[in-house]
Amino acid sequence: MTIRAAKATAHPNIALAKYWGKRADGVNQPAVPSLSVTLAGMATTTTVAFDPALTEDTFLLGGAPADEIARGRVIKLLDRVRRAAGISARARVESGNDFPTASGLASSASGFSALALAALSAAGLDTDPTLVSDLARRISVSAARSAFGGFVELPVGSPGEGDLAAIPIAPPEHLALRVVVAVTREGPKAVGSTDGMEHTVRTSPYFPAWVASAPALCARVREAILRRDLEALGVAAEESALAMHATSIAARPGLLYWTGGTVEALEEVRRLRASGLLAYATIDAGPHVKVLTTPEDEPRVTAALAEVPGVKRTIVASPGEGARLLDRT
Ligand code: PMV
Numbered sequence: 144m145t146i147r148a149a150k151a152t153a154h155p156n157i158a159l160a161k162y163w164g165k166r167a168d169g170v171n172q173p174a175v176p177s178l179s180v181t182l183a184g185m186a187t188t189t190t191v192a193f194d195p196a197l198t199e200d201t202f203l204l205g206g207a208p209a210d211e212i213a214r215g216r217v218i219k220l221l222d223r224v225r226r227a228a229g230i231s232a233r234a235r236v237e238s239g240n241d242f243p244t245a246s247g248l249a250s251s252a253s254g255f256s257a258l259a260l261a262a263l264s265a266a267g268l269d270t271d272p273t274l275v276s277d278l279a280r281r282i283s284v285s286a287a288r289s290a291f292g293g294f295v296e297l298p299v300g301s302p303g304e305g306d307l308a309a310i311p312i313a314p315p316e317h318l319a320l321r322v323v324v325a326v327t328r329e330g331p332k333a334v335g336s337t338d339g340m341e342h343t344v345r346t347s348p349y350f351p352a353w354v355a356s357a358p359a360l361c362a363r364v365r366e367a368i369l370r371r372d373l374e375a376l377g378v379a380a381e382e383s384a385l386a387m388h389a390t391s392i393a394a395r396p397g398l399l400y401w402t403g404g405t406v407e408a409l410e411e412v413r414r415l416r417a418s419g420l421l422a423y424a425t426i427d428a429g430p431h432v433k434v435l436t437t438p439e440d441e442p443r444v445t446a447a448l449a450e451v452p453g454v455k456r457t458i459v460a461s462p463g464e465g466a467r468l469l470d471r472t
Contacts, residue, residue, distance in 0.1 A: 147232075148192035149264035153256035153466035155248040156181045156288045157322060157433055159368075159380040159425065160361035161387040162297065164344045164354065171281050172300020172307060174344070175357035178364045179288045179295050182322065183315070183463025185242035187253035190235075191221075191261040197233035204238050220255065220282050221262055228266035248324065248458075255279045255286035260466045275466055276308035285336075292464035293317060294368050299358070315462035318371055321441040323434040324458040325448045327404030336428040339391060339398055347394040353386055360386065377423025377435050384425040400429055404453020408432035411451045415444055 162177035200221055202214045209217070221234050238258065240250050259279040263270045272290045280287030280297070288295040291311040300307050334342075344350055360383045367376035391398040405426065412434055415422040420440045425433050432454075436444045438461075445457050 146192050146194045146196075147265050147267065148190060149261045150188065150190040150469040151257045151260035151264065151466055152186045152188045152469055153253045153260065153289045154181050154183060154186050154292075154463045155242075155250065155253040156285065156295065157248070157425065157460075158285065158288075158383075158427070159294075159376065159435075160357070160364040160383045161425075161427075162284055163387040163390065164340050164350060165284070166300050166302065167344070168302040169300045170304040171284060172302075172305070173284050173297060174299065174354050176299045176361040177285075177288070177297050178312070178361050178368075179285070179297075180320065180322070181289055181292045181295060181315070181463050181465060182248070182460040184460050185240070185248060185253070185458075187238060187240050187250060187257045188469065189238040189254065189257040189261045191258065191265045192235045193230060193232040193265055194235055195232045197235065200233045200236065202236045202238070205240065216255075216282050217258060220258055220278065223278060223281065224262045224266045224268065228268050230266060234262070234265070242458075248460075251283045252285045252289045255283040256289035256466045259286070259290070260468060264468055270468065272311075272465055273308040277306050280307055280309070290466050293462055296361070296365060311465070312365060313368055315464060318368060318373065318376075318462070319438050320373065320462055321436050321438055321444075322460045323436060323441060323445050323448060324460065325404075325408045325432045325434065325451065325454045326456050326458065327402050327408065327430045327432065327453050329455060334398060334400075334428070339400070339428050342398060343391045343394045345394075347390045349390045349393040353390040356386060357383070373421060373435070373437060377421065380425050380435060381423045384427075388426060400426070402430040402453065404451070404455075405430045405432055407451045407453045408434075408448060411447055415447055420444060 156179040160178040164174040276290035294313040363379035
């Protein structure tokens with residue numbers, strides 16, 4: 144028996160219309176539609192080798208064995224691929240990020256998207272991006288969007304275990320956008336997104352209002368992107384992020400992902416707008432603020448954010464490509 148291996152790379156993405164909360168009647172199906180931009184400049188690279196000599200799946204992350212929770216999620220994905228391909232060999236999985244995992248950019252999105260593509264390819268299955276997206280979504284919903292480049296929508300899920308893949312709506316070059324990440328704390332976040340959204344769905348009286356308002360917000364984000372209206376995109380994206388955080392803050396007990404630096408950075412974004420620059424904020428399940436701006440305004444936005452007390456450093460990103468294969472043996 145031979146070893147079958149493949150290597151793939153994928154970028155993180157940042158949601159402009161947020162996903163927050165799974166359907167109660169679905170299997171890893173989102174309760175709301177979301178829309179993101181895939182980011183160039185940072186990547187996860189993952190190798191999967193199905194090896195009949197192995198007795199169990201192994202998973203090295205950044206050169207060291209990953210924790211059991213992460214390994215469990217990888218095995219779940221590999222099991223689906225083995226079932227679809229009719230193979231039983233265990234796999235050696237090696238993954239690495241070329242960006243700091245505590246940068247506030249979701250490494251699970253790039254990670255599971257790269258893993259899905261490498262595993263499908265190594266198993267000799269079809270690697271159409273829609274299949275990569277659906278497979279990645281079953282482990283990490285936001286990872287479905289990193290299968291594609293540019294601006295990517297993930298529709299609301301369906302009851303049960305149906306297929307659900309993201310849909311690319313515009314290529315990276317469609318819109319001249321820059322995302323300035325203001326890192327406000329180093330180290331991992333206190334409450335991960337899976338636990339955070341589960342707690343929000345269960346206890347927040349505002350969750351039904353979030354589910355009711357998210358589709359219209361997502362449609363506004365989509366329409367603004369399609370007509371290249373960065374101002375309208377920024378307004379809708381900032382509303383989506385603040386509404387998502389409002390549902391979590393209203394949970395019992397309240398879930399607050401922000402630090403003082405988050406609020407300082409948000410205030411700076413408002414000051415920048417008042418001074419005539421294009422700057423809108425979005426925040427994921429963590430304390431970092433990501434600022435949407437134009438290539439022209441980016442240097443001044445970055446310089447101003449770097450001066451904010453509580454902002455440790457900044458990273459500038461722009462729209463990038465979807466997951467792709469590097470090697471197959
Ligand atoms: O799919 P997860 O578990 O990585 O959750 C992602 C949640 C947010 O990043 C906060 C929003 C989003 O749509 O990416």
